[in-house]
Amino acid sequence: MNIVVVLKQTPDTESVIRIAADGKSVVTDGFKWIINPYDEFAVEAALRLKQQHGGTVTILSYGPQRVVESIRTALAMGADNAVMIADDAIESYGRLKLAKAVAAAIKQLNADIVLMGSRAVDYDMAQRGPMVAEFLDWPHLPLAVSIECDGSKVTIQRPIEGGKVTMQSTLPVLVTFGGSHAVWNPRYASLPGIMKAKKKPLATKSLADLGLDAAEFTPDKAKVRNISLEMPAERAAGRIINGDLDTAGKAAELVRVLHEEAKVI
Amino acid sequence: MSKCVCVVAEYRAGDFRRVAYEVASEGKRIADILGTNVCAVLVGSNVMDKAPTLGRYGVDKVYVADDPALENYLPETHVPVIADLIKKCDPALVLLSASVDGKDLSARLSARLEEGLVQDCTEIVVDGGKIKVKKPIYAGKCLAWSQWAEGAMPLISCRPNVMSCMAPMEDKKAEVEKVDVAVPQARSSVTGLELDTSGRVGLSGAEIIVSGGRGMKEASNFSILEELAKLLGAAVGASRAAVDSGWRPHADQVGQTGKVVNPNLYIAAGISGAIQHLAGMGSSKFIVAINKDADAPIFSKADYGIVEDLFAFIPALTEEVRKLKSTCS
Ligand SMILES: Cc1cc2nc3c(=O)[nH]c(=O)nc-3n(C[C@H](O)[C@H](O)[C@H](O)COP(=O)(O)OP(=O)(O)OC[C@H]3O[C@@H](n4cnc5c(N)ncnc54)[C@H](O)[C@@H]3O)c2cc1C
Numbered sequence: 001m002n003i004v005v006v007l008k009q010t011p012d013t014e015s016v017i018r019i020a021a022d023g024k025s026v027v028t029d030g031f032k033w034i035i036n037p038y039d040e041f042a043v044e045a046a047l048r049l050k051q052q053h054g055g056t057v058t059i060l061s062y063g064p065q066r067v068v069e070s071i072r073t074a075l076a077m078g079a080d081n082a083v084m085i086a087d088d089a090i091e092s093y094g095r096l097k098l099a100k101a102v103a104a105a106i107k108q109l110n111a112d113i114v115l116m117g118s119r120a121v122d123y124d125m126a127q128r129g130p131m132v133a134e135f136l137d138w139p140h141l142p143l144a145v146s147i148e149c150d151g152s153k154v155t156i157q158r159p160i161e162g163g164k165v166t167m168q169s170t171l172p173v174l175v176t177f178g179g180s181h182a183v184w185n186p187r188y189a190s191l192p193g194i195m196k197a198k199k200k201p202l203a204t205k206s207l208a209d210l211g212l213d214a215a216e217f218t219p220d221k222a223k224v225r226n227i228s229l230e231m232p233a234e235r236a237a238g239r240i241i242n243g244d245l246d247t248a249g250k251a252a253e254l255v256r257v258l259h260e261e262a263k264v265i
Numbered sequence: 266m267s268k269c270v271c272v273v274a275e276y277r278a279g280d281f282r283r284v285a286y287e288v289a290s291e292g293k294r295i296a297d298i299l300g301t302n303v304c305a306v307l308v309g310s311n312v313m314d315k316a317p318t319l320g321r322y323g324v325d326k327v328y329v330a331d332d333p334a335l336e337n338y339l340p341e342t343h344v345p346v347i348a349d350l351i352k353k354c355d356p357a358l359v360l361l362s363a364s365v366d367g368k369d370l371s372a373r374l375s376a377r378l379e380e381g382l383v384q385d386c387t388e389i390v391v392d393g394g395k396i397k398v399k400k401p402i403y404a405g406k407c408l409a410w411s412q413w414a415e416g417a418m419p420l421i422s423c424r425p426n427v428m429s430c431m432a433p434m435e436d437k438k439a440e441v442e443k444v445d446v447a448v449p450q451a452r453s454s455v456t457g458l459e460l461d462t463s464g465r466v467g468l469s470g471a472e473i474i475v476s477g478g479r480g481m482k483e484a485s486n487f488s489i490l491e492e493l494a495k496l497l498g499a500a501v502g503a504s505r506a507a508v509d510s511g512w513r514p515h516a517d518q519v520g521q522t523g524k525v526v527n528p529n530l531y532i533a534a535g536i537s538g539a540i541q542h543l544a545g546m547g548s549s550k551f552i553v554a555i556n557k558d559a560d561a562p563i564f565s566k567a568d569y570g571i572v573e574d575l576f577a578f579i580p581a582l583t584e585e586v587r588k589l590k591s592t593c594s
Contacts, residue, residue: 013521013541017406026407037522099376121521123402123409125384130340130373139341139453142369145515155456159516160365161282162467165337166457173453176369180515180522182508223381223417227397228410235547238568240559250571251581254553255589257569262551264473264530265497265586 001055001151004109005046005079006102006116006128009063009070010036013121019229026229035070038117041177041184045147046115047078053151055112056080060105062098064088068202075197076189082202083109085210087217094222099131101217104210106136111172113154118143118176129176139169143178269304270296271356273347274319274327275367276309277338278460283430283470284362286322288423290431291389292360293323298391304328304354305439308346310336313443320439322431327439328353334448337455338366344373346446351378353444356418358396360389363422364469371422382420383411387427396421404521404544426470426527468517471500473530476519476546477512478504480535480556480575484512489576490534493583496590502526502546504536520545534575538563555579 012032020027035043046057059074061067062085071082085101106114114136119126133140144156155168156175177184189197207214241253258265272292274285289305296303302325307316309331316327328350334342347370351359361371363385375382387408388399395412396419402409413419461467468474475494477487487501494501503513505520519526521541531549535556536542543566546552554567557574564570571578 011403013404013544015403017403019407026403094381096376096379096381121404124400124404125372125382126368127372127375127382127384130369131376133340134344134373134376139451140373141453142340143365158365160277161469163458163460165455165459167339167453168456169453180508180518181505182511182518183515221414223379223414224383224411224419225414226409227412229402230408230410232401232405232408232548235552235566237565238552238570240564240570240572242572247573247577248581248584250573251578251585254569254571254582255585258530258551258553259589262530262568264551265589 001053002112003046003057004111004114007039007061008036009067010122036120040186042115044184044186072197075200076193086204092219093217095127103132103135114174118178133174140174141167142176145179267301268357271304271354271359273306273361275362284425286430287428288360289322291428306350308335316441317438320437321433324439327441330446341451348377358419361422363424380418384422385424466500468500473497473499474502474528475499475532476502478536479506489579496586
């Protein structure tokens with residue numbers, strides 16, 4: 001099976017977010033960059049599919065040079081090879097353009113199945129997967145927390161508000177991943193894995209290599225523009241319910257303030 | 266009159282979801298500012314009876330696709346049908362739900378219509394006739410404002426439980442137009458739908474959440490949180506540490522790689538307050554932290570902090586809530 005995983009690099013979830021001088025981007029100095037956790041779940045799922053069905057796992061990523069480090073991490077986890085759409089500004093062209101570029105790269109890879117996170121922990125737009133599927137004219141199975149494949153059909157489970165849904169599709173199909181670390185438990189790169197990853201093939205592509213017209217990929221052609229950022233109102237630290245109260249006294253005082261002051265119970 | 270505001274009304278298992286009314290109400294608010302009317306798009310199976318009731322939330326006209334093949338949300342069938350209905354409305358902008366299905370639908374629709382989408386918006390502003398939206402990014406650590414290019418049709422998905430629902434206008438019925446649609450042949454299908462009928466309150470949409478972390482020590486100890494939650498009509502959540510330990514299902518995880526919740530009251534018991542956890546519950550109206558370590562970071566975000574052993578405090582709290590409930594009722 002020819003498995004492709006789309007991977008985005010995002011800032012570590014511990015990152016402190018500060019607004020840059022332009023008022024519409026964030027300060028990236030000092031960021032530690034990681035594989036978007038949901039894409040990492042997709043890498044894990046891909047490696048398990050390969051264990052069952054054989055084939056190859058190709059990592060497809062995009063962005064500036066720093067992304068190579070995350071690609072190598074995925075290769076060290078066990079992926080076989082990688083393609084990178086090298087373009088420093090790819091995210092500034094808008095989500096539709098990004099999805100078009102990813103779809104174009106997938107077409108060149110002859111994939112049976114494409115896996116990726118349902119969302120990214122930076123802008124949390126939750127758009128890439130469904131958009132790529134639409135541009136490929138493929139079915140997609142969203143927000144999988146489990147995946148099974150019998151070689152021709154793929155079945156997933158997805159949580160919805162107050163329930164769960166089982167969905168199925170024939171190949172080729174695109175699957176987006178939800179769940180959590182507890183669900184997917186993505187493997188760590190082993191030391192031999194890290195050594196091997198250095199020699200695994202990584203092809204770099206430009207937009208032109210993908211048959212795309214670079215003139216269409218400019219920030220001013222984006223349909224949506226980020227105009228400004230603002231910090232959320234700081235939460236003032238509240239008060240410790242204390243005094244000389246014993247446990248029962250604190251409980252009574254908490255219930256009183258929640259009922260009388262906050263009026264939430 | 267200028268082009269309408271279109272709202273896509275989310276429908277599941279025989280009725281509208283609450284978020285559909287929130288989105289319709291918000292659509293009405295914007296339409297009033299723009300001086301236009303509100304159209305809705307509704308797809309499903311056997312939905313004709315319910316369609317006119319959207320009028321209660323400000324919708325003037327509903328375009329309906331009613332077909333047994335549209336019973337459950339399936340991207341392959343819903344996206345083309347909804348795209349066609351939206352084209353029929355020819356709106357100035359489209360509002361959708363940033364629910365589980367709604368976010369997925371919105372994204373694929375955006376590609377199909379080749380129009381720009383902002384997901385999970387918490388505020389919509391009309392600024393000199395132009396639409397501007399706000400959405401949380403980096404799990405709520407920052408807020409981003411976006412605007413659309415000239416001539417674009419904004420697609421906006423609205424975060425549930427944020428935008429207010431108008432008081433329903435009981436006697437108002439929307440005009441309904443049934444549209445004959447060809448539901449495309451699908452390669453994918455929904456093969457199972459299990460709805461939780463236990464009456465347990467779910468995390469999304471809960472007004473009160475009681476969450477436990479590593480401090481709960483083992484799975485069975487969550488029974489004390491469940492007892493408290495039951496009295497409060499609350500949902501039970503968990504930190505990643507509790508989920509990773511196998512004490513709680515992953516669906517209960519609150520945080521950056523779990524659910525983002527915004528209840529009126531969030532009670533965190535035995536949770537230290539890691540940045541990824543705060544990302545999921547930091548916008549709760551009131552936060553109570555119960556932790557035996559006075560230096561736990563969660564206290565810096567809590568409106569009310571209790572420095573106590575949770576195994577002593579939770580039962581005492583449950584007792585006091587019980588007393589309150591018995592005097593109130
Ligand atoms: C990529 C990534 C994503 C993540 N996503 C999430 C996420 O979505 N959600 C999430 O929650 N975390 C997430 N985390 C993990 C996060 O960093 C923390 O490890 C986690 O939140 C800690 O959970 P905790 O507070 O329950 O445990 P701990 O940090 O171990 O805290 C336990 C607390 O319980 C207190 N305690 C212990 N016993 C008692 C007692 N008897 N009475 C009272 N208090 C007691 C202790 O004082 C301590 O403060 C993520 C991490 C990464 C790297």
